[in-house]
Amino acid sequence: MLLMLSSPHAHGGDTIRVMMLTVILALLPAAAVSVYLFGWLALLLILLCMAASLATEAVCLKLMGKPLSTLLDNSAALTGLLLALTLPALTPWWMAVLGSIFAIVLGKQIYGGIGYNIFNPALSARVILLISFPLQMTSWLVPMSAATPPVDLYDLSTCLTLFFAGPDALKSSLDAISMASPLGHVKTEWTLGVPVEGALAAYNYSYLNAFLGFETGSIGETSVLALLIGGVFLLARHSITWHIPFSYLATVALLAALFNAIDPAHFAPPMFHLFAGGLMLCAFFMATDPVSSPVTPLGQIVFGVGCGVLTWSIRSFGGYPEGAMFSVLLMNCAVPLIDHYCRPRVYGHDGRRV
Amino acid sequence: MPAMLRNLAQRLGMMAHSFVGGIHPPQHKLSAGLKSELCPLAPLHIMPMKQHIGVACSPLVAVGDRVLRGQKIAKSEGYVSVPVHAPTSGRVVRIGDHAIPHPSGMGIPSIFIETDGDDAVDESLAPLADWRSMEPALLRERVRMCGLAGLGGAVFPTFIKLVQDARFPIETVILNGIECEPWLTSDHCLMLEYADEILAGLAIIMHMVKTDAAIIAIEDNKADAAAVLQQALEARDDLADVRVVVLPTRYPQGGEKQLIYTLTGREVPAGKLPMHIGVLCQNVGTTRALYQAVMQGRPLTERMVTVSGDAMPRPGNLLVRIGTPMRHVFAQRGLDVFEQVRLLHGGPMMGELLRHPDLPVVKSTNGMLAMREPTFMAAHQPEQPCIRCGHCSEACPAGLVPNLLADQCRSDQFERAESYNLFDCIECGACSYVCPSHIPLVHYFRYGKGQIAQQRREKHFAEESRGRSEAREMRIEQEKQARAARRSSVRAAHVGQSDDGSADAAGEEKKD
Numbered sequence: 001m002l003l004m005l006s007s008p009h010a011h012g013g014d015t016i017r018v019m020m021l022t023v024i025l026a027l028l029p030a031a032a033v034s035v036y037l038f039g040w041l042a043l044l045l046i047l048l049c050m051a052a053s054l055a056t057e058a059v060c061l062k063l064m065g066k067p068l069s070t071l072l073d074n075s076a077a078l079t080g081l082l083l084a085l086t087l088p089a090l091t092p093w094w095m096a097v098l099g100s101i102f103a104i105v106l107g108k109q110i111y112g113g114i115g116y117n118i119f120n121p122a123l124s125a126r127v128i129l130l131i132s133f134p135l136q137m138t139s140w141l142v143p144m145s146a147a148t149p150p151v152d153l154y155d156l157s158t159c160l161t162l163f164f165a166g167p168d169a170l171k172s173s174l175d176a177i178s179m180a181s182p183l184g185h186v187k188t189e190w191t192l193g194v195p196v197e198g199a200l201a202a203y204n205y206s207y208l209n210a211f212l213g214f215e216t217g218s219i220g221e222t223s224v225l226a227l228l229i230g231g232v233f234l235l236a237r238h239s240i241t242w243h244i245p246f247s248y249l250a251t252v253a254l255l256a257a258l259f260n261a262i263d264p265a266h267f268a269p270p271m272f273h274l275f276a277g278g279l280m281l282c283a284f285f286m287a288t289d290p291v292s293s294p295v296t297p298l299g300q301i302v303f304g305v306g307c308g309v310l311t312w313s314i315r316s317f318g319g320y321p322e323g324a325m326f327s328v329l330l331m332n333c334a335v336p337l338i339d340h341y342c343r344p345r346v347y348g349h350d351g352r353r354v
Numbered sequence: 355m356p357a358m359l360r361n362l363a364q365r366l367g368m369m370a371h372s373f374v375g376g377i378h379p380p381q382h383k384l385s386a387g388l389k390s391e392l393c394p395l396a397p398l399h400i401m402p403m404k405q406h407i408g409v410a411c412s413p414l415v416a417v418g419d420r421v422l423r424g425q426k427i428a429k430s431e432g433y434v435s436v437p438v439h440a441p442t443s444g445r446v447v448r449i450g451d452h453a454i455p456h457p458s459g460m461g462i463p464s465i466f467i468e469t470d471g472d473d474a475v476d477e478s479l480a481p482l483a484d485w486r487s488m489e490p491a492l493l494r495e496r497v498r499m500c501g502l503a504g505l506g507g508a509v510f511p512t513f514i515k516l517v518q519d520a521r522f523p524i525e526t527v528i529l530n531g532i533e534c535e536p537w538l539t540s541d542h543c544l545m546l547e548y549a550d551e552i553l554a555g556l557a558i559i560m561h562m563v564k565t566d567a568a569i570i571a572i573e574d575n576k577a578d579a580a581a582v583l584q585q586a587l588e589a590r591d592d593l594a595d596v597r598v599v600v601l602p603t604r605y606p607q608g609g610e611k612q613l614i615y616t617l618t619g620r621e622v623p624a625g626k627l628p629m630h631i632g633v634l635c636q637n638v639g640t641t642r643a644l645y646q647a648v649m650q651g652r653p654l655t656e657r658m659v660t661v662s663g664d665a666m667p668r669p670g671n672l673l674v675r676i677g678t679p680m681r682h683v684f685a686q687r688g689l690d691v692f693e694q695v696r697l698l699h700g701g702p703m704m705g706e707l708l709r710h711p712d713l714p715v716v717k718s719t720n721g722m723l724a725m726r727e728p729t730f731m732a733a734h735q736p737e738q739p740c741i742r743c744g745h746c747s748e749a750c751p752a753g754l755v756p757n758l759l760a761d762q763c764r765s766d767q768f769e770r771a772e773s774y775n776l777f778d779c780i781e782c783g784a785c786s787y788v789c790p791s792h793i794p795l796v797h798y799f800r801y802g803k804g805q806i807a808q809q810r811r812e813k814h815f816a817e818e819s820r821g822r823s824e825a826r827e828m829r830i831e832q833e834k835q836a837r838a839a840r841r842s843s844v845r846a847a848h849v850g851q852s853d854d855g856s857a858d859a860a861g862e863e864k865k866d
Contacts, residue, residue, distance in 0.1 A: 006457060006797045008783030009725070010379055010536065010702040011733040014790040016741055073738075115739030115791070241744075295744035295755055344374070344753040346775045347611060348624035 016114070019290075020074035022239045026230035027081055027285065033226045034219035037143040038089040039153030042219045044163050045096055046084040052100035053080030060109040075114050079103050082122035082285060085220020086278060086325070087129075089141040089153075090178065093164050095133060099125045119332045120292045123282075123325045139178040143222075145214035150177045181217050182210065183277045186268060187321040195265035200272070210275035221278040231284035240288040243300035244307075248283045249274060251308025259316070267316060279311060282324040292332045299335075299342035306331045371619040373612040375751040376604040377784045379703070381575055384669040385539045385662050390547055392673050393659075393686055395473065399441050399677030400714040401427060401465045402454045406503035407510045408434030413465055419446045422476035424653045426499075427465055436501045436511045439653040440467055441675035443474040455680075455699035455713050457706050464714070467677065479651035490518060490562040493648060500647035501654045501717075506530060506541070506608070506637035507700055509718040512644065515634060516562050524563035525632035528617060529556055529570040529641060531579065532601070532608030535701025538721040540658040541638050543671040545572070545579035549586035552638050555645035557592055563634055568596040569617050573603045605703060606782040610635045612751050624778060639720070659715060661687045663723035665695045674715050680722055681711040689724050696730040698723040703783045738791040746785035746795060752778045756785035756795045763802030768809065771802050779803075 034042040057076035061068055083103050087096065106128070107121025108114065130137045144153050151170070152158055161169050167177060180188065182205055189199035209215055213223020221227075234240045256270035273279065278286075287293060287307050294303050307327045314323025404410035409432030421427055421440040428438040444467045451461030479500070485493055498513035518524070529552070533541040545552065560568055570587075572580045577600065584598045599617060606612055611622050613635065620631050628635055636644075639658060646652040655676055662669035667688030674683055680697070684690065697708040700721055715722075746756035754775055762771040776799060785795045 005707055005734050006794065006800065007705055007707075007781075008703045008786050008796065009696075009698055009705065009707065009730060009733050010783075010787060011735075011792065012377065012379070012788050014745065014788060016738060016790050019741075019743065019790055113739065115741045241748075290741050290743040293742070295742050295747050295757060297748075300744075339755070339758065343755050343774070344747065344750075346624070346753040346778050347374075347615070347751070348621050348626075348778065349775070 016073045016075070019239060020078045022237050023234065023285065024074065024078050024081060026233045026239070027085065027220070029226035029229045030085060030220045030223060030281070031081070033213045033223040034085065034089075037145055037213065037216075037222060038141060038219050039144060040156050040159035041089045041141070041153055041163060042084075044093075044159060045087060045089070045091060045219060046081060048093060048096045049084035049087075049100050050077050050080035052097045053077065053083070053104050056101050056104040057109070060104060060113075064109070064113070066113070070114070073114065075108075076104060079108065079121045083125055085281065086122060086126045086218045088137060088139060088217075089143075089219050090139050090162070090167070090174065091129075091136060092166055095129060095136060099129045102128045115291055117291055118335075119329050120286050120289045123286055123329055126325055127329060135174070138184065139174045140181045140184075140216040141177055142179050143214070143216050145209075146179075146216075179216055181277070181321070182215055182272070183315065183321040186272075187315075190266065196268045196272075197264065200268075205272075207271055207275060210272075218278060218281075221281045224275050224280050227280040227284055231280075234284065234288070240284070241297065241300065243297050244288050244293060244304040245283045247301045247304030248287055248307045248311075249279070251305045252279060252312050255309065255312040273312065273315065277315075277322040278324040282307070282311075282328050286325070287328050287331070292335060294335050294338045294342065296339060296342050296344055298344070299338040302338050302342055303331050303335065306334065371616055373607070373609075373615050373751050374753055375749045375784060376606065376612075377749050377787055378603070379536050379605055379787065381603070382537045382662075382664075383539050383542070383575065384537070384666075385660050385671050386542055386576075387546070387578070388539075388543070388670050390543050390658060390671045390673055391686075393675070393678060393683055395442055395469050395471070395675065396678045396682040397469050398447075398679065399444070399467045399469065399675065400452050400679065401438050401441070401467065401677045402452065402714060402716060403428050403438065403463045403465070404454075405438065405509060405676070405717040406436050407508065408432060408436075410462065411435060411438050413449055413463070415446050415449075415465065417446050417449060420444070420470075421446060421467060422474050424479070424655055425476040426653070427467075430498075434511055434514065436498055436503055436513070437653075438465075439501055439655050440476075441655040441677045442467070442469050443472045444469045453709075453713055454716060455706060455708060455719065459709055477651075479653070481651045482648050485558055485648050486561060490516070490564070493558065493562050496647055497644060499653070500643075502640060502643055502647060503654075503717050504637055505639035505643060505657055505717065505720065507704070507718050507720050509716075512636070512640055515629075515636070516559070518563060519629065522629050523632060524565050524629065524634045525567060526618065526634075527556065527560055527563065527565060527568040528613060528633060528635045529568060529638055530608055530610070530613060530635055531570060531572045531576070531583075531638040532613060533576070534573060534603070534605045534608040535703050535705075535721070536605075537662045537723055538660045538701045539662070540660045540671055540720050542576050542579055543660075544639055544642055544658050545576070546582055548642050549579075549582045551642045551645045552583070553586055553590060553593060553596075554649060555641035555643075556596070556636075557590075558644060558648050559634070559636060559641065560593075566595045568593070570596065570598045571613055571617060572598065572600055573607060574600050575603045605784060606751055606780070609751060609780055609782060611780065624775075654717065657715075657717065657719065659683065659719050660721040660723075662721065663698070663725045664729050665689070665724040665726045674719075676715055676717060676719075678715045679711070680708070680713050680715060683715060683722060684711055684724065692724075694727040696725045696727060698725060702733070703787070704781065734794075735792040737793050740789075740791055740793060743790060745788040745790065749784040749788045751782060751784060752780055754779060756799075757793075759802075760793060760795045760798040763798040763805075766805070768802060768806050772806060776802055776806070 053076045103121040103125035107124040108117045111117045185203050186199045211224045253270040256273040259267035260269045294300050310327030311323045411428035413428050415427045422443045425440045426437050427440050447468045448466040452464040453461050494513045494516050502512035503509040580600050643654050659672050659674045698705040740757050779799045783796050
């Protein structure tokens with residue numbers, strides 16, 4: 001019996017595999033900067049997270065009786081890479097593995113696998129780790145770009161020791177080799193009564209360094225330049241549209257500019273906000289995750305604005321110094337509602353009726 | 355306010371009057387620019403009784419009858435219907451069911467004509483050379499009698515579109531020469547070879563709807579056709595207010611609603627017709643057929659068919675008699691083995707897959723494509739979960755959100771699907787074309803529409819029968835009361851009265 005298939009009988013050739021691969025390629029500049037800043041440690045973290053994600057995905061697929069060829073859609077590899085890039089360089093190996101398992105099992109497969117998750121898998125795992133292990137998740141290793149890095153991260157054996165045995169094995173401690181991130185520093189100083197400008201001066205903060213990525217932070221979030229290169233690549237390949245990144249970044253910048261003009265002692269300037277923390281990574285790679293973001297252009301703008309308002313508010317008023325990942329996850333919950341109310345105008349309906 | 359925002363978001367970065375969405379599939383117009391050829395007469399022609407949108411026809415001939423080319427062999431059985439004519443002279447050898455190019459694969463009554471080779475023509479319809487002095491209603495009747503239906507592929511009876519309504523005067527006639535389906539070149543070929551006849555047909559249409567303004571729309575991949583029409587236009591002094599407009603190639607530019615918006619900046623309101631905004635759209639092939647019907651007295655018995663596809667040895671444009679078995683047409687261009695070949699009726703975007711080549715060419719056959727099995731299957735890969743990338747939404751020319759609609763149809767949430775404007779889908783296939791998960795979105799929409807239509811029919815039927823049964827109960831009750839009243843008034847005298855009464859009630863029941 002001839003299988004009857006209905007039209008169209010032509011296809012443009014896009015596949016999930018290539019779409020995911022495109023995002024992985026777009027993350028390579030940021031990954032390269034992470035290796036430059038944190039040496040072997042960053043590479044170990046990235047490889048372990050990707051491997052653990054793929055292995056977890058394979059186990060889940062097996063348990064659910066789905067074909068293992070689904071692994072080739074590159075989505076698990078991408079989740080692993082994204083997770084690694086949001087982790088601090090000092091994340092121990094077991095925490096990376098745990099995070100990858102969280103990402104794949106709780107972030108994705110528990111909802112039914114690719115396409116069905118409500119939240120961004122990498123970000124949900126990151127939040128679980130942050131809440132479970134607050135100390136390790138907020139200890140920022142001094143990068144190789146610093147004047148006097150306390151540990152030689154380009155030495156493989158040092159990094160292996162640090163990664164698998166922890167700082168104690170190097171007769172060191174977390175405190176000795178870590179420092180505050182710019183966002184954390186500004187927040188702590190403000191609670192001590194130091195205004196933003198003073199705090200930044202004491203930190204020796206430079207916009208150029210922040211743009212190029214020579215500050216500390218999660219391994220993949222530091223370089224604005226590398227993330228912008230990746231973002232532009234995604235836009236050029238039509239992997240994402242401008243709506244989410246633009247509305248997200250513009251909202252943060254506008255709010256920051258407005259409040260900075262009102263009270264510069266409390267509220268950091270817009271450039272600081274744009275260059276700091278995970279904002280760039282979230283704006284181009286996390287908030288744009290197709291599965292957990294709205295499908296319609298207007299919905300994407302609403303989503304981006306929501307992320308921007310939340311990010312800036314958490315940073316300015318919240319308990320955590322960084323709010324980008326929380327804001328994306330919170331907005332993920334609102335996606336079905338946004339999609340429902342932000343549908344495009346249908347041909348022949350509403351205005352323009354003659 | 356949200357509507358304004360939505361408009362703004364949709365129109366940012368777009369040219370004024372460019373329909374939203376759309377795709378750019380590879381053109382594959384292998385037969386473009388090739389001279390048309392006459393397809394030799396087949397030994398047998400199969401004429402299905404329904405080749406148009408609307409009510410099927412019923413045969414006027416019997417087995418054994420001799421028929422002439424152009425002779426009416428089946429008459430309309432309703433308003434939305436057009437008659438069927440013999441494609442050549444010969445003898446009726448059978449009247450019975452035969453499959454037509456339709457996804458259902460079901461057979462419908464057809465007249466089988468054995469060709470006698472004379473190709474003798476029925477001359478009973480006189481040319482109407484003085485159409486300029488004729489009433490539109492008379493010309494419209496000629497168009498109906500000649501069996502014209504939209505030859506772009508939709509085959510809606512042409513005469514109905516030409517009905518005039520004083521409340522909605524036609525301001526602009528749009529001649530659709532877009533032909534945006536990949537592979538197809540039949541309209542292109544007609545425009546190159548029969549520009550004068552197309553313009554003559556256009557002049558008749560403009561006379562019938564009483565307007566001087568018309569636009570001939572052509573995509574920029576057919577610049578030669580635009581030039582030929584422009585030249586032919588300049589040679590005529592009665593078509594001064596007719597423009598040839600060349601539009602960027604984009605699928606589905608040729609969709610009636612999309613084309614009207616692109617050319618006029620006006621949308622056909624939901625549930626209305628182009629007429630309601632003063633526009634009449636006609637395909638170039640239909641327009642030429644209209645010329646032949648009026649000026650030559652020739653009913654529709656022949657049409658231009660693109661025969662192409664990557665499995666086609668010699669693609670081309672053939673003038674084929676309606677009713678010709680497709681196997682015969684394919685053979686003319688060197689295809690007679692159909693293994694590892696998939697046959698399509700129409701273009702790849704909206705055409706149907708054919709089960710076999712033993713189907714007749716019908717009025718809607720604008721193309722016949724033979725695709726290699728691997729090419730075909732590449733477009734029909736296994737469905738994967740939706741990753742909500744939104745590409746379908748971007749491609750949709752109707753402004754729908756196909757992935758949400760497909761979810762609703764798949765999970766039988768039909769009310770919700772309707773509120774998401776399922777019925778505004780034109781089934782152009784742009785969404786399925788761009789879907790990285792290979793989700794057959796249009797298939798789900800057809801399923802949803804079919805189910806909703808079925809539910810409506812059932813609801814209508816249930817309401818009707820409830821109405822009938824309520825009426826019956828009321829009647830019985832009234833009769834009972836009447837009997838009781840009579841019984842009480844003439845108590846002892848007439849005893850047989852009540853038996854008569856119940857017999858009446860039974861009679862009523864039977865009538866229901």
